[in-house]
Amino acid sequence: MFTTRKERTRLRKTSFEFPIGLRPWAKELRLRGPEIKAGYTFSQLDCSNDSYRFSAMAGASRIAGLFSDFARSCLGDEAFLILEFYQEEWGKDQAEPPPPAIFYSPYLAVSELLDILQPFWPRLIHDGFVGFGLANNRLGMEMFYSEEKTLTCFTGNHIRIMDLFARHRLPHCKNLLLPTDFGHDHLSLQCHKPERLPSELAELSHQQLDYTEFCGQLTEQLDMYSVEESLSFFLSRKEQDQIEAQLSAHPDFAELAEEDFGALILDWNDFVEECENRFEGGLWEYQQGLKLRDLIQYVIEGVTPALGRKLEEILAEPDQRFQQTLSDQRKRLDPPDNPPLKCERFWYHGVISNQGIPLRRDLIRHGWYHP
Numbered sequence: 001m002f003t004t005r006k007e008r009t010r011l012r013k014t015s016f017e018f019p020i021g022l023r024p025w026a027k028e029l030r031l032r033g034p035e036i037k038a039g040y041t042f043s044q045l046d047c048s049n050d051s052y053r054f055s056a057m058a059g060a061s062r063i064a065g066l067f068s069d070f071a072r073s074c075l076g077d078e079a080f081l082i083l084e085f086y087q088e089e090w091g092k093d094q095a096e097p098p099p100p101a102i103f104y105s106p107y108l109a110v111s112e113l114l115d116i117l118q119p120f121w122p123r124l125i126h127d128g129f130v131g132f133g134l135a136n137n138r139l140g141m142e143m144f145y146s147e148e149k150t151l152t153c154f155t156g157n158h159i160r161i162m163d164l165f166a167r168h169r170l171p172h173c174k175n176l177l178l179p180t181d182f183g184h185d186h187l188s189l190q191c192h193k194p195e196r197l198p199s200e201l202a203e204l205s206h207q208q209l210d211y212t213e214f215c216g217q218l219t220e221q222l223d224m225y226s227v228e229e230s231l232s233f234f235l236s237r238k239e240q241d242q243i244e245a246q247l248s249a250h251p252d253f254a255e256l257a258e259e260d261f262g263a264l265i266l267d268w269n270d271f272v273e274e275c276e277n278r279f280e281g282g283l284w285e286y287q288q289g290l291k292l293r294d295l296i297q298y299v300i301e302g303v304t305p306a307l308g309r310k311l312e313e314i315l316a317e318p319d320q321r322f323q324q325t326l327s328d329q330r331k332r333l334d335p336p337d338n339p340p341l342k343c344e345r346f347w348y349h350g351v352i353s354n355q356g357i358p359l360r361r362d363l364i365r366h367g368w369y370h371p
Contacts, residue, residue, distance in 0.1 A: 017059030020192060021128025022149045025183040032182055038062075039173030040151075040165050042158060051140070051236040052158040055178060056151035056170055063145060064121040066168050067134060070143050070153075071110045074160060075136040079113055081105040081222060082144060084131035085215040100131070100147070102232065103224040107136075107260070120218060122200045127211045128186035137262040140237035147186065148179045156236035231269055233314050235262055239307050246302040250339055253295055261299070265311075268292055269318045275325050275352045283362035286352075291336070293347045298339045319346075326350035331368070 016036045018024065024036070040056035058066060071079055083103045105113075113134070117124075124132050125145070133144030133152075140156040155161050162172075189209040194202045207213055218224070235243075240261060247257035256264070271289035279286060296315065300308045329350035351363060363369060 016057065017061060019060040019063075019126040019128070019149055020197070021126050021130075021147075021187050021189065022179060023185045023187060024179075025185070028182040028184070032177065035177045036182070037173065037177070038169075039171045039176050041173055041176040042161075045154070045234070050238050051154065051156050051234065052161075054151070054153040054155070054158075054161055054165075055176060056153070056165060057176060057178065058151055058168065058170055060125055060149075062168055063125045063151075066151070066164070067117075067143065067145075068114055069167065070141075070164060071114055071134050073164065074139070074141045074143075074155075074157075075110055075134060076139055077110060078107045079110050079134050079136045080107050081113060081117070081218070081224070082131075082133040082135060082142075083215060083218060083224060084147070085211055086129055087212065099229060100129075102227045102229055103219050104227050104266075105222040105224045108222070116218075116221065120214060122198065123189060123204075123209065123211070123214050126198070126201065127189050129188055130211050130215060137235060137260045138237075138240055138258075140235065140240060142234060150178050150180070154234045156238055227266065228269070230317050231266060231314070233262065233265075239303075239310075242303045242307055243299050246299050247295075249302070250298065252338065253298065256295070264292065264296065265314060268296060268315070272318045272322045272325075275354065276321060278354050278356055279352055279359055280356040282358040283366060286359055287333070290333070290345075290347050294336070294339060294341065294345070297341050297343060297345070301342055322347060325352045325354060327353040328368075333368075 015034075016038065024033075029036075036057070038057050038059060040054055042052050042054040045051040045053050081104070083105075084100045086098065087101045108116075124130055128149075129147055131144060131146040133142060135142035135144075140154075142154045144152045146152065153161050165172075188211055189197070189201060190206060201209065243261045244257045247253040268289075271292065274280075275289075296311070300311050303311075323346060326346075327350050332349045333351065335345050335348045351359075351368065355363070
């Protein structure tokens with residue numbers, strides 16, 4: 001689908017510079033075109049007294065500069081890339097479209113990450129089926145540019161983000177109009193004829209404009225891993241500081257105190273997935289997964305009640321899935337005495353049913369199964 005001459009004329013009437021992957025409906029522009037402006041709004045996150053969510057509209061030509069400035073001024077020495085795109089097509093027999101896949105890269109030096117992203121910026125920004133972001137969880141900083149072409153920023157330092165937006169001439173706008181507030185279409189880069197593409201995209205081949213191709217190239221180049229949408233969460237810097245203090249107080253956990261605690265939660269989820277599919281490690285490897293959950297529980301019981309409840313909510317889904325994998329729950333593996341925990345450790349009650357040969361062999365030797 002392409003814009004008609006009349007539609008292009010109407011698009012020119014709005015002062016906002018849309019990426020070519022998002023096309024407002026002509027009737028919406030007639031009614032609300034002048035209201036669509038660059039700017040930002042922000043509010044405190046629910047269940048948090050020190051974290052904020054910013055929503056911003058910025059013209060397509062400003063996005064790369066905003067991300068580069070954000071990375072250098074807010075993310076410290078290292079950060080990771082968040083990439084969201086559709087891997088599955090919407091089949092005729094599906095009532096709802098499949099959700100996009102979400103990928104995280106490992107932490108990389110900010111300068112290295114920006115160098116890698118440089119040739120991808122135009123495609124990431126303009127394609128209507130791609131979202132991306134940069135984050136450093138330990139610093140409590142994340143900025144994301146969604147497929148709706150809205151900037152979202154999560155932070156515990158709202159003054160720093162306000163300064164960032166001021167440098168890029170984005171004013172505070174109490175009644176900010178976002179793409180979710182008006183009708184629009186999403187377009188992939190391949191929908192456009194070369195002469196209608198920005199110059200930096202017109203020189204690329206049809207295959208290079210395919211978002212599954214260039215997103216796949218990025219995930220492979222950065223060794224990115226998939227993350228379930230239910231495990232998308234934000235921990236502020238103050239919350240991470242609480243967690244660090246709690247881990248530092250235990251001699252066995254102190255070496256992990258400065259790590260990104262969010263990564264440890266994702267490690268627990270990965271362990272749960274292994275157990276669901278077929279755990280191929282032995283008993284020692286299996287027990288290391290259980291001890292990871294001990295560490296997480298030690299944090300939950302040692303931080304403030306509000307943060308503890310937040311962490312329990314994040315863990316509710318993988319915990320439930322793990323419980324569903326357990327059999328023989330009247331028996332239990334012996335949990336370690338240290339750390340002492342208040343809760344009943346459900347993860348030691350029974351063992352997973354989908355065992356590989358090494359784990360089953362070790363359990364027999366351990367006396368779990370009797371003739």
